[in-house]
Amino acid sequence: MCGGWRNVFSGAERGCPHPQQRAFDIRLWKFRTPSAVRNLLGAALSPHLLLPTLLNRSILAHSMKAAVLHGKEQILIEELDSAPLQSGEVRVAIQAALTCGTDLKVYKRGYHARMIVPPARFGHELSGIISEVAPDVRGWNFADRVVVANSAPCGECFYCQQQQENLCDDLLFLNGAYAESIVVPPRLVQKNMLRLRPQTSFADAALTEPLACVVQGIDDCAPKSGQHALVIGSGPIGLMFARLLKHQGLHVTVAGRGAARLKLARHFGVDDVVEVKDTPSMVEQLKRTRFDLTVEAVGKPETWEAAVQLVRKGGTVNFFGGCASGTAVQFDAGRLHYSNITVLASFHHIPRTIRRALELIETGIIRAADFVDGECPLTKLPDLFRSMSAGNRAVKTLVRVHQ
Ligand SMILES: [Zn+2]
Numbered sequence: 001m002c003g004g005w006r007n008v009f010s011g012a013e014r015g016c017p018h019p020q021q022r023a024f025d026i027r028l029w030k031f032r033t034p035s036a037v038r039n040l041l042g043a044a045l046s047p048h049l050l051l052p053t054l055l056n057r058s059i060l061a062h063s064m065k066a067a068v069l070h071g072k073e074q075i076l077i078e079e080l081d082s083a084p085l086q087s088g089e090v091r092v093a094i095q096a097a098l099t100c101g102t103d104l105k106v107y108k109r110g111y112h113a114r115m116i117v118p119p120a121r122f123g124h125e126l127s128g129i130i131s132e133v134a135p136d137v138r139g140w141n142f143a144d145r146v147v148v149a150n151s152a153p154c155g156e157c158f159y160c161q162q163q164q165e166n167l168c169d170d171l172l173f174l175n176g177a178y179a180e181s182i183v184v185p186p187r188l189v190q191k192n193m194l195r196l197r198p199q200t201s202f203a204d205a206a207l208t209e210p211l212a213c214v215v216q217g218i219d220d221c222a223p224k225s226g227q228h229a230l231v232i233g234s235g236p237i238g239l240m241f242a243r244l245l246k247h248q249g250l251h252v253t254v255a256g257r258g259a260a261r262l263k264l265a266r267h268f269g270v271d272d273v274v275e276v277k278d279t280p281s282m283v284e285q286l287k288r289t290r291f292d293l294t295v296e297a298v299g300k301p302e303t304w305e306a307a308v309q310l311v312r313k314g315g316t317v318n319f320f321g322g323c324a325s326g327t328a329v330q331f332d333a334g335r336l337h338y339s340n341i342t343v344l345a346s347f348h349h350i351p352r353t354i355r356r357a358l359e360l361i362e363t364g365i366i367r368a369a370d371f372v373d374g375e376c377p378l379t380k381l382p383d384l385f386r387s388m389s390a391g392n393r394a395v396k397t398l399v400r401v402h403q
């Protein structure tokens, strides 16, 4: 692993309920527009802000640092113009941005057909403080602490009408978490920007988006307390599945790789942890256990196939890990039919699961201290992604965007 960042959650710090809060220095307030100045004056009266802090900042800066994805394995840290806000928009000074398996996939492939097409600002898991509000925005104020999802549905298409907003024909994606600030478009402001409780830490809140996908995945499988679940994959998503399934009273087995990740699984009470050398030996080792539910959280054809091989008769398989378009998998049709197996594939989240995810975070069931195992300054992000791509097996890294 590159030495440019350090583990902030090791040792004694783990004992602190919100150790990550210490890692944040609220360096905000880069403005230039008249509404920014108005907001700034309003802020002087805000109880949560100290005027001396504000006076130390570069109040009328015209630019900000952001990571830009230019294509396959190409990230540059650039100084970009802070564009004036348009109608309905809000600017958020980012306080926590987290790395994600999806970002790693995008980095390796160079694009994601639906979510991000380069050149584009990169990163999508964030929380922060509103630093500027367009004059026509109601209900939000300077200095509000918020989490912003990475997409918002249109609310009007066929799928939105069926409450399947994750499949919206016009899903609007937001990227740009690895940056000092981000402009949140009107639709996201209205539908998927949530206010944080004062005691919620930014690092915890930034887990809302990936957790919302997991909540969606669990809702889709409708597991019952006492059932036996197998989670294939020990990345952040697999570990979140394990944590929530345990919380719902299931017996949980995690099969994955990476000593630190498997240790985390044991740490939050997973019943059985299996270190995977290769997929065939995993199947051999686990095939005698009767799993009511198998969750594939890797995104590879062989683990999709293993998930079907390992579920019991009458059980449910959730293909949660997305494979690249065009990937083919092989199943024994006889096994699917005569064993009465339910297969489903959950994708993304809907406004309801985003709200439920934040609730799980704010009640302390999911905490960054369990999933974030490193920290990295924004300027070192290209090195971090190179290291992740080489297989450093970090769970999630907190990107420090202010230096
Ligand atoms: Zn993510």
Ligand SMILES: [Zn+2]
Residues within 6 Å of the ligand: 153, 154, 155, 156, 157, 158, 159, 160, 165, 167, 168, 169, 170, 171
């Ligand atoms: Zn829609």
